[in-house]
Amino acid sequence: MSSTLDLGWWGVVLAIIAGAIRVSTPYLLVSLGETLTEKSGRVNLGLEGTLVLGAMSGFATSYLTGSPWLGLLAAGVSGAAMGLLHALICNLPRVNDIAVGIALFIFGIGLAFYLGKPFIEPRAPMLPAFPLGSWSHHPAIRSAFDVSPLFFIGIALALALEWGMKNTRWGLILRMAGDSADAARAIGRSVERIRTYATMAGGFLSGVGGGFLSLFYPGNWNEGLSSGQGLMAVALVIFARWSPVRCFYASLLFGGASAIGPAVQTVGITEGYYLFYAAPYALTLALLIYSSSPTQALSGAPNELSILR
Amino acid sequence: MPTDSLESLLLSLAALAVAAILFGGFVALQGHDPLAVYQTLYLGSFGTRFSIENTLTQAAPLLLTALCTLIPARVGLLVIGGEGAVVLGGLGAVLAGVALASAPASIGTILTVSAGALAGGFWIAAAAALKHMRGVNETISTLLMNYIAIALMNHLISGPIRDFSQTLKAQSWSIPNPFMVGNIPGWSVHWGLVIGLTFCVLLHLVLRHTTLGFSFDILGGNRRAAQMAGLPIGRLMLLACFLGGAAAGIAGAVEIVAVHGAASESLVVGLGYTGILVAFLARQNALAVLLVALLLGGISASGGLLQRRFDMPHAVTTVLQGLIFICVLASNALAGRWRRSSG
Numbered sequence: 321m322s323s324t325l326d327l328g329w330w331g332v333v334l335a336i337i338a339g340a341i342r343v344s345t346p347y348l349l350v351s352l353g354e355t356l357t358e359k360s361g362r363v364n365l366g367l368e369g370t371l372v373l374g375a376m377s378g379f380a381t382s383y384l385t386g387s388p389w390l391g392l393l394a395a396g397v398s399g400a401a402m403g404l405l406h407a408l409i410c411n412l413p414r415v416n417d418i419a420v421g422i423a424l425f426i427f428g429i430g431l432a433f434y435l436g437k438p439f440i441e442p443r444a445p446m447l448p449a450f451p452l453g454s455w456s457h458h459p460a461i462r463s464a465f466d467v468s469p470l471f472f473i474g475i476a477l478a479l480a481l482e483w484g485m486k487n488t489r490w491g492l493i494l495r496m497a498g499d500s501a502d503a504a505r506a507i508g509r510s511v512e513r514i515r516t517y518a519t520m521a522g523g524f525l526s527g528v529g530g531g532f533l534s535l536f537y538p539g540n541w542n543e544g545l546s547s548g549q550g551l552m553a554v555a556l557v558i559f560a561r562w563s564p565v566r567c568f569y570a571s572l573l574f575g576g577a578s579a580i581g582p583a584v585q586t587v588g589i590t591e592g593y594y595l596f597y598a599a600p601y602a603l604t605l606a607l608l609i610y611s612s613s614p615t616q617a618l619s620g621a622p623n624e625l626s627i628l629r
Numbered sequence: 630m631p632t633d634s635l636e637s638l639l640l641s642l643a644a645l646a647v648a649a650i651l652f653g654g655f656v657a658l659q660g661h662d663p664l665a666v667y668q669t670l671y672l673g674s675f676g677t678r679f680s681i682e683n684t685l686t687q688a689a690p691l692l693l694t695a696l697c698t699l700i701p702a703r704v705g706l707l708v709i710g711g712e713g714a715v716v717l718g719g720l721g722a723v724l725a726g727v728a729l730a731s732a733p734a735s736i737g738t739i740l741t742v743s744a745g746a747l748a749g750g751f752w753i754a755a756a757a758a759l760k761h762m763r764g765v766n767e768t769i770s771t772l773l774m775n776y777i778a779i780a781l782m783n784h785l786i787s788g789p790i791r792d793f794s795q796t797l798k799a800q801s802w803s804i805p806n807p808f809m810v811g812n813i814p815g816w817s818v819h820w821g822l823v824i825g826l827t828f829c830v831l832l833h834l835v836l837r838h839t840t841l842g843f844s845f846d847i848l849g850g851n852r853r854a855a856q857m858a859g860l861p862i863g864r865l866m867l868l869a870c871f872l873g874g875a876a877a878g879i880a881g882a883v884e885i886v887a888v889h890g891a892a893s894e895s896l897v898v899g900l901g902y903t904g905i906l907v908a909f910l911a912r913q914n915a916l917a918v919l920l921v922a923l924l925l926g927g928i929s930a931s932g933g934l935l936q937r938r939f940d941m942p943h944a945v946t947t948v949l950q951g952l953i954f955i956c957v958l959a960s961n962a963l964a965g966r967w968r969r970s971s972g
Binding site: 365405409412413414415416418419420422423424426427428429430431432433434437548551554555558591592593594595597598601602604605608609612613614615627 | 707709759761762763764765766768769770772773777780781783784787902905906909941943944945946947948949950951952955958959961962964965
């Protein structure tokens with residue numbers, strides 16, 4: 321880390337930017353998935369379990385087949401399976417979607433830790449990166465700007481979803497299921513089916529987000545891999561008020577905020593180091609307090625959403 | 630009411646049976662004999678005196694952390710902040726214990742535990758205040774506050790209240806030795822069990838037989854009706870969350886005065902999250918918590934034995950807990966069937 325020390329305070333700025341790019345990617349993918357799910361009128365609080373299970377299955381598949389891309393696919397598929405499970409249980413009458421989310425959170429983590437035990441030691445092939453820092457001779461800068469293709473896929477997806485939810489037929493149907501289940505039923509759409517697809521898509525993206533963790537950064541599999549990114553994403557969606565593009569900005573902000581702690585440590589500031597870990601959580605809470613109102617729902621919020629009633 | 634309770638009981642038992650079958654299938658897929666696994670599960674949880682004591686020890690904090698979800702649920706709030714309240718309770722207990730070092734032993738212990746209750750209570754009550762005043766969703770805020778509480782503890786035990794004579798791991802100053810409570814005489818189970826039992830029974834009586842419990846139920850059942858009846862909605866929500874947080878805070882404080890003596894990472898072992906599971910499995914009934922906590926405590930207690938006998942990862946107990954949770958929630962879909970057909 322001597323190279324970072326050479327850069328002094330610029331090293332801190334660099335680390336926060338690099339952190340914002342790297343750490344934001346799983347936030348972005350999971351929050352885009354949760355936006356889709358919540359726009360259909362359901363909350364999946366179990367995305368932390370989905371993310372961890374995705375990370376494990378992605379890593380295991382990459383290790384067993386030698387292909388990290390196949391691993392990423394497996395991560396997504398396992399995530400979609402968790403989404404399907406959530407949706408099927410929530411389709412039953414009198415079942416609380418938040419509670420089911422917590423149940424799947426516990427189940428997903430248990431399953432991932434159980435099945436993933438043999439994969440803690442070995443190394444698996446990792447996903448490649450775009451070396452955007454190759455213009456520099458400085459190793460710290462070069463490694464900081466090794467950007468995963470998933471980051472760009474995430475941005476493209478955010479733009480596509482933002483446009484698609486406003487301008488396409490399925491976007492309208494999705495929003496209708498979330499805003500008024502009765503209206504959707506009146507025109508002969510099955511609300512349950514729409515929500516099932518939306519939850520599966522959300523699970524797929526969260527699984528891929530987990531795959532990013534185990535196959536790119538930090539790039540290994542162990543039981544402490546996720547630091548609550550899946551849970552945070554739920555808050556992040558509310559923070560971004562259900563807009564995919566705002567999810568992207570919020571993810572960058574959260575990524576940068578979680579990089580502050582490790583970054584200031586490199587310049588020798590250890591005082592209050594752990595408090596910086598709380599930064600993204602405190603930030604979300606502060607913004608929730610600021611943007612909520614006791615009398616009216618948040619703008620952009622789907623009417624059917626249980627967490628807002 | 631009795632038919633309702635009977636129905637809940639039958640539904641829960643059916644859900645447990647389904648979860649047991651699914652779990653049996655899961656371990657069979659892993660190449661283990663399900664019957665042998667269940668036998669070990671029984672042996673490790675209730676089979677010997679040692680395992681019963683272990684089960685009771687595991688169940689004790691769950692009795693209290695379950696209340697952190699249960700009491701707010703009675704007024705219609707879904708609080709999942711037990712983990713944070715446990716940590717805050719532990720910190721409060723340590724600070725009070727150290728500050729009151731010159732107090733007589735029994736008073737010191739009581740004040741130490743009370744400080745934990747206050748810390749946990751105010752922590753969760755804050756979420757109710759945010760809900761009432763700003764409309765901030767309590768599920769999300771308590772979730773975030775869990776992480777903030779853990780970061781706060783890590784900050785405090787890494788510097789401001791760190792015991793630097795402990796070099797192996799970061800831990801806080803220790804509370805004075807006389808404040809520590811031992812085990813229940815004749816058992817290797819600490820006093821936390823008695824505190825938890827007392828709380829659950831008291832709470833059941835309060836919720837069932839007092840005006841306060843009745844007001845909670847009106848508010849939880851229909852907010853508009855509570856408003857019409859002129860109930861102080863904000864105050865009831867604050868009180869319910871305070872009581873829930875205080876229970877989890879006591880769980881944290883008991884970990885300090887009965888087990889660890891100081892705050893450290895050992896406070897963050899998922900007691901709060903398992904408490905949510907207990908509350909839902911007990912269908913938000915304080916007496917049912919007693920049984921459910923025993924069941925889940927037993928599952929945790931047998932984890933070590935399962936691990937050694939079958940060379941399974943410790944997460945096997947988490948898989949079983951998750952399956953039980955899923956099946957119990959899904960069984961809600963069947964609630965009311967019998968009532969409707971009979972009346």
